[in-house]
Amino acid sequence: MKITSAELREKYLKFFEKKGHKIIPSASLVPENDPTVLFTTAGMQPLVPYLLGQKHPDGTRLTSCQKCIRTGDIDDVGDDTHCTYFEMLGNWSLGDYGKKEAIEFSFEFLMKELGVPLERFAVTCFEGDADAPRDTEAAEIWQNLGIKKERIAFLPKEDNWWGPAGKTGPCGPDSEMFYWKNNSEPAPEVFDPKNKNWVEIWNDVFMIYVKNEESKIVDAVQKNIDTGMGLERAVAVLNGKDNVYDTDIFEEIFKKIPAELEQKQKRIIADHSRAINALIADGVEPSNKERGYVLRRLMRRIIAYEFLSKKEFLKDLIVSAVFAEERSKFLKTLENGIAEYNKLEDIDAEKAFYLYQSFGLPFDILKELNPEKTKNLGREEFEELLKRHQELSRTASAGMFKGGLADAGEQATKYHTATHLLLAALRKILGPEVYQRGSNITAERMRFDFNWSEKLSTAQIHDAENFVNDIINIDLPVSFEEMSLDQAKEIGAMGVFEDKYGERVKVYTIADGDNIISREICGGPHVEHTGVLGHFKIQKEESSSAGVRRIKAILE
Numbered sequence: 001m002k003i004t005s006a007e008l009r010e011k012y013l014k015f016f017e018k019k020g021h022k023i024i025p026s027a028s029l030v031p032e033n034d035p036t037v038l039f040t041t042a043g044m045q046p047l048v049p050y051l052l053g054q055k056h057p058d059g060t061r062l063t064s065c066q067k068c069i070r071t072g073d074i075d076d077v078g079d080d081t082h083c084t085y086f087e088m089l090g091n092w093s094l095g096d097y098g099k100k101e102a103i104e105f106s107f108e109f110l111m112k113e114l115g116v117p118l119e120r121f122a123v124t125c126f127e128g129d130a131d132a133p134r135d136t137e138a139a140e141i142w143q144n145l146g147i148k149k150e151r152i153a154f155l156p157k158e159d160n161w162w163g164p165a166g167k168t169g170p171c172g173p174d175s176e177m178f179y180w181k182n183n184s185e186p187a188p189e190v191f192d193p194k195n196k197n198w199v200e201i202w203n204d205v206f207m208i209y210v211k212n213e214e215s216k217i218v219d220a221v222q223k224n225i226d227t228g229m230g231l232e233r234a235v236a237v238l239n240g241k242d243n244v245y246d247t248d249i250f251e252e253i254f255k256k257i258p259a260e261l262e263q264k265q266k267r268i269i270a271d272h273s274r275a276i277n278a279l280i281a282d283g284v285e286p287s288n289k290e291r292g293y294v295l296r297r298l299m300r301r302i303i304a305y306e307f308l309s310k311k312e313f314l315k316d317l318i319v320s321a322v323f324a325e326e327r328s329k330f331l332k333t334l335e336n337g338i339a340e341y342n343k344l345e346d347i348d349a350e351k352a353f354y355l356y357q358s359f360g361l362p363f364d365i366l367k368e369l370n371p372e373k374t375k376n377l378g379r380e381e382f383e384e385l386l387k388r389h390q391e392l393s394r395t396a397s398a399g400m401f402k403g404g405l406a407d408a409g410e411q412a413t414k415y416h417t418a419t420h421l422l423l424a425a426l427r428k429i430l431g432p433e434v435y436q437r438g439s440n441i442t443a444e445r446m447r448f449d450f451n452w453s454e455k456l457s458t459a460q461i462h463d464a465e466n467f468v469n470d471i472i473n474i475d476l477p478v479s480f481e482e483m484s485l486d487q488a489k490e491i492g493a494m495g496v497f498e499d500k501y502g503e504r505v506k507v508y509t510i511a512d513g514d515n516i517i518s519r520e521i522c523g524g525p526h527v528e529h530t531g532v533l534g535h536f537k538i539q540k541e542e543s544s545s546a547g548v549r550r551i552k553a554i555l556e
Contacts, residue, residue, distance in 0.1 A: 012229070437544075494520045
């Protein structure tokens with residue numbers, strides 16, 4: 001079977017379009033409404049409000065190819081399957097069709113559209129536990145489609161259950177589809193999921209339950225379908241390749257990387273350069289905090305590889321002034337850092353942290369420069385020092401890298417609405433050139449990033465607080481209307497990522513009569529009137545990255 005990434009992407013979207021699904025564009029890598037993650041990690045994330053019951057402007061059947069970033073497995077990048085940046089094909093039913101149709105769609109696409117041989121196909125289903133019964137329904141649907149029962153394996157919750165992401169929320173069993181990748185011998189009659197020749201290529205999640213505040217699994221009011229097929233992995237598997245890097249996706253990238261580098265280094269450079277380009281395109285800039293920290297880490301890792309190779313090739317992979325500036329600054333300290341590294345013996349966590357803090361030498365490079373010298377250096381100890389001294393480590397932000405539904409509880413909803421008022425306040429005080437550059441919301445606080453190059457004065461902070469609290473005190477209604485994107489622009493609605501929206505959008509308006517306080521394109525969730533928000537208090541105003549300021553605030 002031969003298929004390119006472009007062909008698979010097009011086939012998938014067109015297939016589900018014919019099945020009544022609306023093709024929606026890929027959302028930004030910077031989540032607009034999901035505070036549980038730093039980046040968009042799955043296709044369902046931009047659909048958070050709609051999976052929780054809100055009406056989507058494009059209907060109840062959706063499909064997309066969503067670009068994603070996952071950094072939890074960054075140490076595994078360079079092996080056969082892991083990437084930090086990838087695309088996820090998906091289709092969704094928002095309270096529309098159920099398990100039977102979802103499975104039938106998957107089977108039809110794989111067998112008829114892609115020509116996957118039935119003898120190379122197997123599936124898993126949920127085996128059942130105290131929370132939910134054995135998913136015999138899914139198994140029977142597969143059998144009715146021609147899958148032998150020997151090719152259906154029942155696995156526990158850790159393998160065949162999704163969610164909830166937090167303590168509460170939608171969840172349910174899933175059914176995973178596997179392809180036999182070994183071309184030298186036929187697939188066994190009996191499916192053994194532990195056999196590494198079976199590779200997962202698609203997952204259908206049946207969001208038919210909700211975990212409530214009492215930690216009980218109960219039936220969901222809106223039953224959803226959420227599916228995911230990783231484009232890179234699927235292309236590799238369907239073309240009989242052992243790894244995602246041996247596909248058309250990476251072909252042109254590898255031509256620009258020096259051939260004499262080690263295979264793992266070339267793969268890391270190829271993966272990270274894709275991620276860096278995508279993050280920069282979505283407005284992320286290198287910094288020492290959260291998203292910017294991840295971007296800086298990716299940049300410095302491959303800049304160090306380039307430095308060690310004594311060849312300048314990254315300019316052909318990443319054409320960006322943002323990257324060029326970061327590269328220039330890092331190279332100035334890198335040479336001194338390696339000189340200092342060469343003076344040290346038996347580098348442990350303390351010495352590694354000194355080299356990182358003083359010269360910016362990443363952990364990965366320290367380990368690779370001389371494996372014998374760093375044999376006693378463990379990441380855990382290094383990360384603990386990093387956490388203690390700078391609060392920047394993966395350990396400190398590990399929870400931010402897990403995918404899942406956002407907290408749509410009452411307090412988080414209030415904070416989400418408050419960000420609209422804060423933006424309106426800043427635009428009134430500082431000027432119309434101010435735009436939102438990102439936000440992060442939990443049930444305890446809100447964080448808001450905006451473009452501004454100077455520290456706000458005490459007076460400006462007080463003015464912003466007073467503006468928001470005045471709108472809260474007069475208890476204005478928060479209304480929304482569905483319309484086309486062009487209509488939204490015509491009435492002056494603001495959007496964080498205007499080019500990423502679908503044809504129809506939701507516009508939320510807060511107005512005092514004819515005086516429009518705030519009008520934004522947004523997916524929600526929002527309160528119905530501002531009076532329920534409480535008292536708005538700015539706790540901190542600081543720099544986030546070059547040209548971007550950050551405000552942390554609470555509702556008392």
